[in-house]
Amino acid sequence: MRGVLMAFAAGAAAMSAAPPARAHAFLDHASPPVGSSVPAAPPVVTLWFTQDLEPGFSRVTVTDEAGKQVDLGNAQVPRDSPAELQIGLKPLPPGTYLVSWHVVSVDTHPTEGTFTFEVGQG
Amino acid sequence: MRPTLYNGRRPQLALVAALMVTQIHGALAHGLAGERFFPATILTDDPFVADEISLPQVSLNPPAPDASHLTNIEIDLSKRITPNIGIIIGDEWQRLRAPGVPSVGGLGPLRTGAQYQLFIDGPHQALGLLGLNVIWGHTGRSAVGAPDFTTLSPTFDFGKGFGDIPRSLPYLRPFAITGNLGFNFPTQATTAGVPNPNNFAYGFAFEYSFPYIECCVKDIGLRPPLSQLIPLVEVSFTTPISRAPANQTTGTIQPGIIWAGPYFQIGAEAIIPANRLTGHGYGGVVQLHFYLDDIFPHSIGRPISEWW
Numbered sequence: 001m002r003g004v005l006m007a008f009a010a011g012a013a014a015m016s017a018a019p020p021a022r023a024h025a026f027l028d029h030a031s032p033p034v035g036s037s038v039p040a041a042p043p044v045v046t047l048w049f050t051q052d053l054e055p056g057f058s059r060v061t062v063t064d065e066a067g068k069q070v071d072l073g074n075a076q077v078p079r080d081s082p083a084e085l086q087i088g089l090k091p092l093p094p095g096t097y098l099v100s101w102h103v104v105s106v107d108t109h110p111t112e113g114t115f116t117f118e119v120g121q122g
Numbered sequence: 123m124r125p126t127l128y129n130g131r132r133p134q135l136a137l138v139a140a141l142m143v144t145q146i147h148g149a150l151a152h153g154l155a156g157e158r159f160f161p162a163t164i165l166t167d168d169p170f171v172a173d174e175i176s177l178p179q180v181s182l183n184p185p186a187p188d189a190s191h192l193t194n195i196e197i198d199l200s201k202r203i204t205p206n207i208g209i210i211i212g213d214e215w216q217r218l219r220a221p222g223v224p225s226v227g228g229l230g231p232l233r234t235g236a237q238y239q240l241f242i243d244g245p246h247q248a249l250g251l252l253g254l255n256v257i258w259g260h261t262g263r264s265a266v267g268a269p270d271f272t273t274l275s276p277t278f279d280f281g282k283g284f285g286d287i288p289r290s291l292p293y294l295r296p297f298a299i300t301g302n303l304g305f306n307f308p309t310q311a312t313t314a315g316v317p318n319p320n321n322f323a324y325g326f327a328f329e330y331s332f333p334y335i336e337c338c339v340k341d342i343g344l345r346p347p348l349s350q351l352i353p354l355v356e357v358s359f360t361t362p363i364s365r366a367p368a369n370q371t372t373g374t375i376q377p378g379i380i381w382a383g384p385y386f387q388i389g390a391e392a393i394i395p396a397n398r399l400t401g402h403g404y405g406g407v408v409q410l411h412f413y414l415d416d417i418f419p420h421s422i423g424r425p426i427s428e429w430w
Contacts, residue, residue: 023384023416024152026159027337035292035340050384107419112244113157113337116289 025051025083025105027113034115041092041119045071045099052082057104060087065096082106094120152415156244157338158283159331160300161380164389164409165356166325167302169249169279171208171239172200173414173423184395184405190220192267194230201414202425210235210255216266228263247283247298252276259309270313275323277304283331285338296334301326302358311365319366325358325373333382352380356391372400376407386412 031046032038045062055077062071072088085103097119102112153160153170162168164179179196186192198212212233219225233255240250255275262268283298302325308318332351336344359373378391393405415423 023413023419024154026333029336029341033341034337107416109152109416109419111154111157115338 023051023105023107024109024111025049025053025103026111027101027115028083030099030115032117035117037118039120042089044086044088047085047099047101049083049085049103049105051105051107053077053085054104054106054108055082057110058085058102060085060099060101062087062089063098063100064092065098070097092119094118152413153249153281155242155247155249155281155283156285157334158247158285158298159333159382160249160281160283160298161329161352161382161387161389162411163300163327163329163354163356163380164378164391164407165358165374165376166300166327167253167255167277167279168200169251169281169300170242171202171206171237171251173202173418173425174411175199175414176212176409176411179407179409179411181393181407182405184393184401184403186401187399188220190218193217193219196230198233204425204427206239208237208239210237213262216263218266226263226265228266229268230262230266231268232258232261234258245286247281247285249279249281249300251279253279253304255304269308269318271308271310271318274307274309275304277302277323283334285334292339293335295339296331298329298331298334299326300329305363306360317365319362319370320364322361322363323359324361325356327354327356329354347381347383350382352382354378354380354391357396359396370399372397374400378407384413385416386410 026049028048028050030048032042045060047060058077060075061069064070070090070092072090075085075087078084078086085101096116098114098116100114102110104110152172153162153168160168160170162174176196176198179198181194181196183192194214194216196212196214198210200208200210202208214230215227216230217225217227235253235255237251237253240252242249255277257269257273259269259271264270279302281298281300285295287294302323304323306321306323310318312318330353332344332349335342336349356376357373359371361371373396375394375396376391378389380387380389389409389411391407393407395401417423
């Protein structure tokens with residue numbers, strides 16, 4: 001057992017010499033939450049990621065069940081919250097909406113994802 | 123909404139954009155196919171080229187049929203040469219204990235591999251990789267079982283996430299499978315009169331991704347570290363196809379769990395022999411595995427072709 005612990009300690013020590021780094025940006029949580037049902041249409045969709053984003057290469061769209069874009073096309077990363085991505089929405093009737101995001105973390109790693117939320121069906 | 127980072131910084135952004143356009147293509151790796159993250163599995167080979175290192179992987183194997191015990195401490199490095207071509211290299215220190223004889227320790231054989239990323243299908247969360255692995259003869263201590271012959275192993279490794287099935291089946295979408303299909307061809311037919319069979323080697327990893335639930339199915343309130351867990355069951359078998367009697371299949375079944383963080387992952391699995399020919403009892407394996415592309419994103423974590 002001592003040998004096993006020493007081997008793991010050696011591995012951790014070897015990597016501790018690495019410079020500070022930033023990794024892939026994965027979705028941490030969202031508003032409206034992933035897969036949720038909300039009673040009223042939200043004015044904005046906000047995504048929070050696990051790493052800071054590169055604004056010029058990070059985008060999000062929201063579409064309805066027919067594939068029609070229902071966002072305002074104004075996706076942005078707030079200056080004081082670089083791990084956050086927001087986009088405004090048109091007034092949404094009840095239905096299911098698909099959020100599709102594609103972001104690049106500040107160390108150039110791209111990631112993407114999709115999720116749905118429902119309006120007026122909760 | 124608040125102002126963006128763009129305001130008043132267009133010259134700097136143009137430079138960043140120019141640099142990133144040249145770099146982003148090569149930054150994928152890391153077991154990603156679309157929105158699916160595949161962790162590095164312990165038993166079965168990964169279906170993606172990567173810049174990662176297992177440092178270390180420690181296996182306490184179950185007793186073999188002759189009651190001997192084998193313990194391994196292993197290091198494996200995966201390195202991309204180009205965005206689609208990679209190499210792997212690994213070795214292990216082994217300790218063999220057998221009843222009635224002193225235990226022996228020493229290096230196992232050197233293992234290397236060349237890999238080509240055949241495809242990455244993001245929308246269908248699918249990956250395919252061709253590999254040629256080599257276990258080199260005369261590179262380890264024979265007393266711990268290192269061979270005196272080289273073995274060539276062409277393989278096809280694949281991965282498939284089930285996030286593309288209908289959203290009406292939400293809790294099936296976090297499932298994923300990875301697998302290996304390959305052959306082992308020893309370059310020497312016999313060793314001291316004992317045949318070295320050609321083998322069909324195959325293995326699968328069945329995964330259920332908590333990160334996928336949280337990102338893409340439903341926010342059920344899991345937060346780190348629970349939201350970073352991936353329970354899985356791995357199986358691996360080897361069946362001789364020549365120079366051996368029938369029904370000589372051996373293999374293991376390994377249920378376990380992987381925690382995947384931003385820079386490294388930790389995995390642990392039980393080792394259960396699939397049949398009496400493989401062994402009896404239980405063993406275990408733990409692995410500390412680092413993502414070099416995340417730790418060193420601007421240097422050795424990139425494909426070698428992008429170092430200059």
